[in-house]
Amino acid sequence: MRQRVRWWKxxxxxGLAGVAASGVVIARAERRRRAxxxxxxxxxxxxxxxxxxxxADSQSPQT
Structure with missing residues (x-):
């Protein structure tokens, strides 16, 4: 039982680290966009x- 609890932790x-890392990536992209x-x-x-x-001009048919 103890081993199972450790795996869930x-x-x-x-998962928490993944959410934090994606937040950092989004914040950097937003800063770069606003620059x-x-x-x-x-x-x-x-x-x-x-x-x-x-x-569009190159794809239109030539008449």
């Missing part, structure tokens, strides 16, 4: 828009 602690200036965001959106237009 180990599994519980491992962009508004002008950098606009520039990236313009680049994506231009790429999307190029892709």
């Amino acid at each position: 180990v599994l519980g602690l491992a 962009y200036t508004p002008e950098e965001i606009r520039e990236r959106l313009r680049e994506r828009h231009a790429q999307a237009n190029e892709a």
Whole structure:
């Protein structure tokens, strides 16, 4: 009976560590995302828009 309780404790602690680690990863990604200036965001959106237009133009049938 004692051995079974220990395994549950180990599994519980491992799960808790996993939740904490994923929280750290999410926080870092959020910080990195918020580090962009508004002008950098606009520039990236313009680049994506231009790429999307190029892709759409290349896939449309030529008449």
